[in-house]
Amino acid sequence: MLAGKHIALGITGSIAAYKAALILRELKKQGARVTVVMTRHAQEFIPPLTLEVLSEEPVLLDTFGQQMPRLQHINLAQQADLLLVAPATANIIGKFAQGIADDFLSTLYLALKIPVLVAPAMNKNMWAHPAVQDNINILTKRGVDIIAPVVGELACGVEGAGRLADI
Numbered sequence: 245m246l247a248g249k250h251i252a253l254g255i256t257g258s259i260a261a262y263k264a265a266l267i268l269r270e271l272k273k274q275g276a277r278v279t280v281v282m283t284r285h286a287q288e289f290i291p292p293l294t295l296e297v298l299s300e301e302p303v304l305l306d307t308f309g310q311q312m313p314r315l316q317h318i319n320l321a322q323q324a325d326l327l328l329v330a331p332a333t334a335n336i337i338g339k340f341a342q343g344i345a346d347d348f349l350s351t352l353y354l355a356l357k358i359p360v361l362v363a364p365a366m367n368k369n370m371w372a373h374p375a376v377q378d379n380i381n382i383l384t385k386r387g388v389d390i391i392a393p394v395v396g397e398l399a400c401g402v403e404g405a406g407r408l409a410d411i
Contacts, residue, residue: 247275252320254329254349255295256336257285260365260408264290267330268298270411279304279320281349283336304348316348318355327356330391331365331408334376340388341379363391365408372405 251271255264264280271278280295281304292303304316329336329349336349340362345351353360362383370376371393380390391409 245274246271248277249275249325250277250279250323252324252327252352253278253280253299254327254332254336254352255280255282255286255290256329256331256333256349257283257288258331258333258365258408259289260331261286261289263408263411264330265294265298267328267411268295271328272298272300277301279324281305281320281352283347283349285333285335306348320352324356324358326359326361327353328361328363330361330363332362334364334366334370334373334379337362337364337376337379337383341382360388361391362388363409364393366393368402368405 253264253268253271255261264286268278268280278299279301280292280299282292282295284305287305292305296303304320338344339346339350340353343354345354364371364380366376384390393405394409397403
């Protein structure tokens with residue numbers, strides 16, 4: 245199903261970022277080429293080297309860093325078949341909904357003409373907040389597919405909706 249497809253995997257600063265390694269392995273197992281794009285805060289939860297080894301590709305971290313040419317977000321937007329953001333924080337959801345492009349991932353999103361899947365993960369109160377729900381509705385109206393979080397034990401120790409959906 246995914247053989248030969250190029251997936252851009254966006255990872256944001258959530259405790260669920262460690263699950264991105266499992267998602268990446270599954271995508272690779274299904275034959276996809278995966279390019280990982282990490283926000284600065286995602287790097288606090290999982291090291292880029294882990295994802296670089298698993299993806300066998302350079303991990304994209306910064307729009308203006310030394311590691312890649314400045315137009316790499318445009319190059320990736322033209323090459324990828326799908327953007328999957330997992331986990332997606334309230335912050336990145338808000339940036340996508342409001343057109344804010346202040347990091348590699350949010351800039352990439354604005355340059356895309358391909359399907360986008362967003363898998364939120366956050367505290368149940370954050371997920372239920374009207375601002376987050378408004379941003380989810382904006383993205384849905386624009387054609388972004390949302391993989392809704394599931395009910396379960398959250399990192400903060402409470403039960404509720406906000407847990408990253410299973411692979």
